[in-house]
Amino acid sequence: MCAASNPVAGRDGLAVLDPEEIRRALTRIAHEILERTHGGDGVILLGIPTRGVPLARRLAARIGEFEGLDVPCGSLDVTMHRDDLRLHPARALGRTELPPGGVDGKTVVLVDDVLFSGRTVRAALDALNDLGRPRAVQLAVLVDRGHRELPIRADYVGKNLPTSQREVVHVLLTEVDAEDSVMISGEGGKP
Amino acid sequence: MKRHLISAADLSRGDAVLILDTAEELASLADRPIKKLPTLRGRTVVNLFYEDSTRTRISFEAAAKRLSADVINFSAKGSSVAKGESLKDTALTLEAMGADAVIIRHGASGAAHRLAGWVQGSVLNAGDGTHEHPTQALLDAFTIRRRLMASRGGLGGIRVSSPRVSTVGAGGARGAGLDGLRVTIVGDVLHSRVARSNVLLLSTLGAEVTLAAPPTLLPLAVGSWPCAVSYDLDSELPKSDVVMMLRVQQERMTAAYFPSVREYSRRYGLDAARMARLPGHAIVMHPGPMNRGVEIAAEVADSVRSTIVEQVANGVTTRMAVLYLLLGGTEFPATGVAQ
Numbered sequence: 001m002c003a004a005s006n007p008v009a010g011r012d013g014l015a016v017l018d019p020e021e022i023r024r025a026l027t028r029i030a031h032e033i034l035e036r037t038h039g040g041d042g043v044i045l046l047g048i049p050t051r052g053v054p055l056a057r058r059l060a061a062r063i064g065e066f067e068g069l070d071v072p073c074g075s076l077d078v079t080m081h082r083d084d085l086r087l088h089p090a091r092a093l094g095r096t097e098l099p100p101g102g103v104d105g106k107t108v109v110l111v112d113d114v115l116f117s118g119r120t121v122r123a124a125l126d127a128l129n130d131l132g133r134p135r136a137v138q139l140a141v142l143v144d145r146g147h148r149e150l151p152i153r154a155d156y157v158g159k160n161l162p163t164s165q166r167e168v169v170h171v172l173l174t175e176v177d178a179e180d181s182v183m184i185s186g187e188g189g190k191p
Numbered sequence: 192m193k194r195h196l197i198s199a200a201d202l203s204r205g206d207a208v209l210i211l212d213t214a215e216e217l218a219s220l221a222d223r224p225i226k227k228l229p230t231l232r233g234r235t236v237v238n239l240f241y242e243d244s245t246r247t248r249i250s251f252e253a254a255a256k257r258l259s260a261d262v263i264n265f266s267a268k269g270s271s272v273a274k275g276e277s278l279k280d281t282a283l284t285l286e287a288m289g290a291d292a293v294i295i296r297h298g299a300s301g302a303a304h305r306l307a308g309w310v311q312g313s314v315l316n317a318g319d320g321t322h323e324h325p326t327q328a329l330l331d332a333f334t335i336r337r338r339l340m341a342s343r344g345g346l347g348g349i350r351v352s353s354p355r356v357s358t359v360g361a362g363g364a365r366g367a368g369l370d371g372l373r374v375t376i377v378g379d380v381l382h383s384r385v386a387r388s389n390v391l392l393l394s395t396l397g398a399e400v401t402l403a404a405p406p407t408l409l410p411l412a413v414g415s416w417p418c419a420v421s422y423d424l425d426s427e428l429p430k431s432d433v434v435m436m437l438r439v440q441q442e443r444m445t446a447a448y449f450p451s452v453r454e455y456s457r458r459y460g461l462d463a464a465r466m467a468r469l470p471g472h473a474i475v476m477h478p479g480p481m482n483r484g485v486e487i488a489a490e491v492a493d494s495v496r497s498t499i500v501e502q503v504a505n506g507v508t509t510r511m512a513v514l515y516l517l518l519g520g521t522e523f524p525a526t527g528v529a530q
Contacts, residue, residue, distance in 0.1 A: 077216065080228040090520035092209060093216040120369075130225040171379070 013170065013185030017159060022180050025158030029140055032156050037107055040069050044103065046076040048124055050113040051092030054175035055142060056111040059067035072099030103132040113171035115141040117153035143182055145169050171178035192516055195307045195314040203389040204368060208398055210363050211333050213512035220257065225228065226495040230519050231260035234291040241267040241297040245332045246479055246503055247317050251294050254336050254510035278302060282309045292518055305318040313517045321382050321443065328388035328480055330509040332369060332396055334498050335433055338474050339372060340364035345351040370397035375427045378437035378459055378486050382406045386437055390418045403427050407448040424459055435476040436461055436487045452485055466496065
């Protein structure tokens with residue numbers, strides 16, 4: 001089970017972002033996406049399950065509010081492309097849902113909650129490769145906690161959070177966990 | 192989940208629903224330009240077939256290949272089995288070649304169970320004698336759930352409950368079992384591994400199963416199975432959501448089980464007149480290969496209620512799900528934090 005999909009773990013940690021701060025970070029990212037993609041033309045948002053999906057939907061809703069633009073939004077499950085499959089028992093699959101029209105020729109913005117080793121994003125790039133040929137791929141994350149193990153960086157970051165390897169970062173979202181917050185819990189505190 | 196899939200009874204309700212949900216995700220692969228996933232790269236799957244088979248072998252082969260596993264096909268004809276090699280020695284040979292999974296079909300009931308004691312990898316039973324055929328039951332359950340449960344919506348599944356996230360697409364039945372559905376399995380239950388696996392799995396998933404067959408074609412111990420028994424097909428039809436016709440397995444029949452094929456067909460065959468007695472939403476299934484004109488009339492097999500072709504397509508996705516869940520991970524505890 002990956003740490004990010006355990007809904008109850010981490011409630012005892014230290015809160016680093018409150019609901020207001022999460023809202024402001026997403027608002028800023030939505031504006032940045034519009035800026036960087038010249039008005040959001042040809043953009044589609046793909047959330048990585050579990051918590052990337054509601055984040056992508058929130059971003060799409062924001063962009064709709066600001067520009068009256070209906071940004072297609074979907075989800076991209078990366079489980080079958082992970083490089084650590086053999087280190088865990090087989091996981092249940094998340095959902096892949098592409099907006100009608102697919103990804104060909106679009107600017108795909110991948111959305112995830114936490115950017116850590118970068119391995120999930122690598123898996124997402126592989127998964128995307130089998131679905132079509134986007135014009136460009138960008139990455140938006142709510143929290144960048146460092147410790148990259150691959151040459152991957154995010155284009156849009158909600159908050160840079162310096163952490164130690166042993167700490168665990170949990171993003172809680174209303175849609176999944178009934179509350180909004182980002183928690184960091186103790187040294188070696190595994191769920 | 193256990194390491195092997197020998198019997199449908201090995202699966203808890205949770206395991207079975209997980210397999211069906213996984214298959215539901217994998218079904219979307221068929222619409223994609225690249226119908227392949229890298230998940231089982233470098234793993235070897237052996238198809239060990241001692242009995243003839245078209246759809247099961249091809250279906251397992253397609254499933255393994257779509258997950259990027261290497262597939263070795265072995266059929267008893269033209270191999271050392273013809274020279275008298277035993278199942279155990281064949282198994283040890285496969286073991287030495289590093290098979291991660293062995294898919295076995297054998298004429299002897301219990302062959303898969305014996306094999307599981309001899310090899311390190313996972314054993315998947317693709318039909319052993321008149322015992323079991325669990326992946327057929329899984330694909331049947333998947334077909335039933337897609338056809339009949341999707342419209343009812345997923346019943347309290349694992350999906351996130353917020354209306355903003357739960358967009359119900361093709362996988363509307365996610366997390367659901369087959370609760371409350373009435374399934375009638377008709378015909379040669381005695382020789383049918385499909386019937387046994389289906390009774391076990393469908394009842395695990397909450398369906399009410401009734402066997403409709405002549406007394407001579409029911410096994411002695413049927414009283415201990417989790418299902419009802421009827422000798423009268425016509426009285427069962429109006430209350431069935433699913434009718435599953437079984438093939439009359441003449442190659443396994445060593446005695447006279449019914450007076451004539453014509454009489455069997457008249458009493459237990461599904462023709463257009465009988466099909467008309469089914470409720471409007473009911474579906475007709477057959478595991479194949481069919482004897483048209485014996486247990487199922489041609490106009491029934493080709494009607495819109497028939498799911499026979501769908502079952503074959505669903506076979507590949509369901510078997511992919513099983514292969515992924517058995518071979519995709521490891522039993523060892525997690526060593527790192529994945530985010």
